[in-house]
Amino acid sequence: MSVLQIEGDDFTLDGEPFRIISGGLHYFRVHPQQWADRLRKARQMGLNTVETYVPWNLHQPRPDVFRLDAGLDLPAFLDLAAAENLHVLLRPGPYICAEWEGGGLPSWLLAEPDIRLRSQDPVYLAAVETYFQQLLPPLLDRLATRGGPVLAVQVENEFGAYSDDTAHLAHLAELLRSLGVDVPLFTCDQPADLARGSLPGVLATANFGSRARQGLAALRAHQPSGPLMCTEFWIGWFDRWGGHHVVREPDAAARELDELLATGASVNLYMFHGGTSFGFTNGANDKHTFRPTVGSYDYDSPLDEAGDPTPKYHALRDVIGKYAPVPAEPVPAPAPKLPAARVTLTDTAPLFTGLPALGSAVKSEHPLTMEQLRQDFGYVLYEATLPTAGPALLELDDVRDRAQVFVDEQPIGVLERENHERAIVFTAPAAGSVLRVLVENQGRVNYGQGMHDRKGLLGPVRLNGAELTGWANRPLPLTDLSGLAFAPAEGPAVGPVFHRGTFDIEEPADTFVHLPGWTKGNVWINGFHLGRHWSRGPQRSLYVPGPVLRPGPNEITVLELHTTSLDRTVELRKQPDLGPTEE
Structure with a gap:
């Protein structure tokens, strides 16, 4: 891989002008056996770079535990990106937002009653330093300066929307440098927050989803020289429980991207592939009213939640092709899906009866x-x-x-x-x-x-x-349901109750679980926690990655907090239902 440099108003790669055309792809929202597929489709759309956040709360679930394995094997993800000749923009936080639980900050920080997050609070800083000291060393040989794919590393995330404490940003930048990060650093903020969230000597970038010329003009007014870049070009949006499924028409997104690329600026599409906030990992917003986010992070992305190209994929690929080489390969077809089926959940285990096995x-x-x-x-x-x-x-x-x-x-x-x-x-x-x-x-x-x-x-x-x-x-926490004592279901079940059934398949493939008639709770398949279901919507299906299934019998478990119909059935379908697009 080549080294990114900032020369005047341009990026260069090995001395040649270079434009970053990137797309968001969060490894922690994609089953690891699907990473290579998603990265390949990023390259096939014409992207030369992918962007990923790093979720502190998963990598360090407790102060004395650090994980970099299985679905959190970030070095392996970076190696797969390099194998596709993709560069990487790395956004390690410590705060990431991302509609992710706590913005990626681990919950154990809040066990300190007076802690001040995202600040120079010594307790917070000590935790961040310990985290980076464990996260960064295994990644250093993936930096572009050492032949790896990581072109640049972000300092914090949209800090200007939270604080104007430049000393904190400077502390984080110095921490990254002291631990061996020698590629360019950058910050990102919405145009109105650039003055509060940027740092002298670090490249500032902007986040927006439309009116590219105005957004880039605001960035240039704030930063008179240096490359122009939109780090989050919002081509879709996330959904919240009780809202509607947000979509952005492909033609509109393509026009906005065309306007941006016509300026010569670099871009990161947010998101190229959103994936899924599996389990309990979705975040929430609270602007005087608490609004939890759904588990699907489809984001109306070019690559949908199951990794299939959408009309937006084709539209944006055509625009990118006006400004950069696009592989001559055909656009990949949708991946196979399981045949539709109904599954009866024959056994139950009341939560109150099973409490000793749960905690x-x-x-x-x-x-x-x-x-x-x-x-x-x-x-x-x-x-x-x-x-x-x-x-x-x-x-x-x-x-x-x-x-x-x-x-x-x-x-x-x-x-x-x-x-x-x-x-x-x-x-x-x-x-x-x-x-x-x-x-x-x-x-x-x-x-x-x-x-x-x-x-x-x-x-x-x-x-x-x-x-x-x-x-x-x-x-x-419901991380282990193996101790529950299930028995054949008899009569109506008033929740909270676990329901369990099995279904047979010949060959694993993606599918979507639909729960018509169920009210609220959670779903697991073969012990893999898909996420929450809630009749409130808009999301009315849960994505099942093919790799969590196996030939032969598969087990599905549903926690229903309230009640469901007597037939206790769920459906496997080839298509998702993310809800109506208008309130």
Whole structure:
């Protein structure tokens, strides 16, 4: 690979003018056995570079644990990119946004009550330094200066939208340099935030999705010399639960890209291939109202969630071909899909019955947050004893994010942070009845000042005005369901209940799980956590990567938090349903 340099207003590669034509492709949102396929299709569209973030919270799930294996084998991903003759823009954060849980910052940071994220707080800085000291050394031989594909490395991410603490950016840049990063560094911000988020001596770039000339003019006004680049050229958008599926017409995206490339600027399409926020990894926004993001990160990208070229792929490929060489290879056809099928889930395991197999309770006077329980994702079950019978007003000071309330295992109601709900009335059947509050982390806020987003029950719980104490707090990360005791289903099942069934296939291929008639919960196939389902929509299907399947019998497990129809069936279909495109 060649070394990127900044000469005047241009990038050069080995002394020759070079334009970066890149596309976003997050390795952690794609099954590792599909990395090579997605990278090949990036090259076939005419891209010469791919961009990826790095999720700190997955690589360092606990302060004393660091992972760089399996689906987190970033060196392997970079090697595959190099094998396709693709360069790489690396965006290691530590904060990444990306509609990713907590913007990539690990939840254990929030166990420190007074921590100030994305700042010069010594506690935060010490954690960042330890992380980079583990992440960067294995990547150094993938830098372009050492023959690898990584052309440039980003400092933080859209910092100007969060703070104007230039000292913090300078500290991070120096940390990268001190650990051996000797390729060009860059920052990225939306045009209005460039002054707050850029750093002297580091290339500033801009993020926008339209009006390219105005965006680049703002960048040039801020940075009188240097290459012009849009690091996030938004050709689609993400979806939130309760919203609609956002799309951007291919012709409109192509026109905007044409306008940008006509200026001579470099670009990174955000996203080329969005992929999936599997499991519990989606983020959320909170601008006075909490809005969790769906699990599909299809993003209306040129390459859809299953890795198939879309009309937008063809349209953008044609535009790129006006300004740069595009491989003469034919556009790849869609990958095979499983035949459509219905699967009956024949066995059930109530969550309350299976609690000992799912997590151990911790006793406390007051409810503990997920962070205090050393928990990243999933649910917490809070249990307390009701002191008296009769009418009861239950007030929860702060629900993060969705609480199902039960008395003696009977559902009483739901309180949602999104709807600013904090109180519920019920009748306690007897003194000594068991109150259970099942709280779901629907995604830590990934953008803005709401990022200090602790989960669970925050603050006191009051019963008829008096604080209720004496709690059992049980983390339910749902990372291992093997200890559940399933039995044949009998009659209606009121959630939360796990449902399990099997289906046979001859040859693995991609498919989509659809759950008509189901309400809310999670889905696993062969132990692989696909993500959340919710009848609220817009997303009404979950993508199943072919590599998680196997010839012969396959097991599907659905956690239903509420209820479903008696037939307990799910459907495998060849196409997704990401919801209506208008509210």
